[in-house]
Amino acid sequence: MKYNFDEIIDRKDTNCMSTDGFRSYIFHDEAGIMKFPYQDDEFVRMWIADMEFATPKFILDAMKARLDRRILGYTKIFDPGYYQAFKKWTEEHYGWSCKKEHIVTSAGIVAALYILVDFVTKPDEKVLILTPSYAYFKYAADYNKRELVCSDLINENGYYTINFEDFAQKAADAKTTLCIFCNPHNPTGRVWSEEELKKVSEICRENNLWLISDEIHCDLIRKNLRHIPMAKVMTDYDKLITCMAPSKTFNMAGTTLSNIVIRNDKLRAYWQERYYLTENPLSIAGVQAAYAHGSEWLEELKGYLDGNFAYVRDFLAEHLPKAKFRLPEATYLGWVDVGAYLPAEDNLPKFFADKAGVLLEGGNMFVQNSDGYIRLNVACPRSILKNGLNRIKEALLKYGN
Numbered sequence: 053m054k055y056n057f058d059e060i061i062d063r064k065d066t067n068c069m070s071t072d073g074f075r076s077y078i079f080h081d082e083a084g085i086m087k088f089p090y091q092d093d094e095f096v097r098m099w100i101a102d103m104e105f106a107t108p109k110f111i112l113d114a115m116k117a118r119l120d121r122r123i124l125g126y127t128k129i130f131d132p133g134y135y136q137a138f139k140k141w142t143e144e145h146y147g148w149s150c151k152k153e154h155i156v157t158s159a160g161i162v163a164a165l166y167i168l169v170d171f172v173t174k175p176d177e178k179v180l181i182l183t184p185s186y187a188y189f190k191y192a193a194d195y196n197k198r199e200l201v202c203s204d205l206i207n208e209n210g211y212y213t214i215n216f217e218d219f220a221q222k223a224a225d226a227k228t229t230l231c232i233f234c235n236p237h238n239p240t241g242r243v244w245s246e247e248e249l250k251k252v253s254e255i256c257r258e259n260n261l262w263l264i265s266d267e268i269h270c271d272l273i274r275k276n277l278r279h280i281p282m283a284k285v286m287t288d289y290d291k292l293i294t295c296m297a298p299s300k301t302f303n304m305a306g307t308t309l310s311n312i313v314i315r316n317d318k319l320r321a322y323w324q325e326r327y328y329l330t331e332n333p334l335s336i337a338g339v340q341a342a343y344a345h346g347s348e349w350l351e352e353l354k355g356y357l358d359g360n361f362a363y364v365r366d367f368l369a370e371h372l373p374k375a376k377f378r379l380p381e382a383t384y385l386g387w388v389d390v391g392a393y394l395p396a397e398d399n400l401p402k403f404f405a406d407k408a409g410v411l412l413e414g415g416n417m418f419v420q421n422s423d424g425y426i427r428l429n430v431a432c433p434r435s436i437l438k439n440g441l442n443r444i445k446e447a448l449l450k451y452g453n
């Protein structure tokens with residue numbers, strides 16, 4: 053291994069959400085009055101989706117080189133190398149590339165979702181999502197005061213599939229005009245097959261829906277699987293918007309620079325007019341370096357994550373046999389059904405914070421259709437993973453059924 057994924061890095065005093073933001077994000081305890089039997093720095097943090105691994109050196113070096121130019125004035129992306137790096141990455145990894153003129157940037161994908169819901173739907177229209185879901189899909193509808201419509205995924209012993217009859221019926225509502233689609237899927241870890249993507253695309257096309265395909269997790273796929281961008285299936289669909297970013301892949305969410313591919317000329321012009329964005333010069337340098345030089349590091353990361361997931365699988369099978377877990381097809385997020393141990397627990401994050409000293413997301417944090425489930429971020433050194441799993445095991449065996 054060329055890269056050290058076992059290194060434990062101190063994130064204190066870095067304005068880090070993972071260490072300092074959990075009280076408000078998980079427990080809505082903005083005032084910080086909640087008490088836990090653990091000091092904040094005693095928690096094993098397995099909640100927010102960023103990684104405990106160093107952002108790759110080739111990215112940091114590119115950002116340092118930009119810093120050495122010593123002026124950080126108003127900046128936009130003029131260098132074609134930024135777009136060339138992104139296009140080369142998607143061509144090499146997905147056999148797909150988009151037109152440069154279709155790319156706009158946003159300060160993160162959630163920021164794009166908030167704006168796109170406003171741009172593409174009218175106040176009396178509805179937004180359709182698959183559930184369980186990353187909560188910010190719901191928040192993007194809520195924030196814009198649009199009605200949210202949920203189509204629950206079918207859970208067959210931990211393997212999730214789309215209920216196409218339900219999805220089609222909800223998509224056919226004339227007031228439903230937008231679907232926010234997650235591929236790969238957070239939190240279930242599904243990588244939708246070409247057949248599934250075709251069915252989704254047909255339903256969206258038949259009902260003339262706008263379709264936002266959030267593909268932020270697409271690089272973090274298990275080694276023997278491949279991601280198919282929805283844009284490869286819907287090659288000619290003008291109302292498709294594809295969201296991609298290096299933020300999850302290279303642990304650089306803090307650079308808040310994402311690529312949003314908008315085919316529709318009117319929407320793109322509206323975006324560029326209303327969403328006046330200059331970009332952070334350090335973020336541009338970092339993102340360009342990530343896509344230009346990231347393949348080798350990513351392959352090693354994927355191998356380390358596969359090892360962590362194998363450890364989770366074996367640990368649960370041996371020590372917590374009533375827990376249900378399937379290796380996710382993508383992401384670094386393990387989706388675990390612990391309902392058999394805690395059938396009546398309605399606040400799983402609070403239980404594990406109090407009883408295990410582990411910070412995790414779970415239960416109703418994923419909109420609906422997620423009762424009894426916890427989500428474990430395994431993008432951490434294996435020593436931390438082992439500590440977290442042992443604490444979870446002890447808590448469930450002591451306090452669970």
Ligand SMILES: Cc1ncc(COP(=O)(O)O)c(C/N=C2\CONC2=O)c1O
Pocket residue numbers: 099100101102159160161162163186234238266268297299305310
């Ligand atoms: C599907 C999906 N879309 C967008 C984002 C955020 O994109 P950003 O605004 O950072 O560019 C996340 C991050 N998911 C997280 C972050 O913490 N916990 C999660 O599940 C995500 O899972």
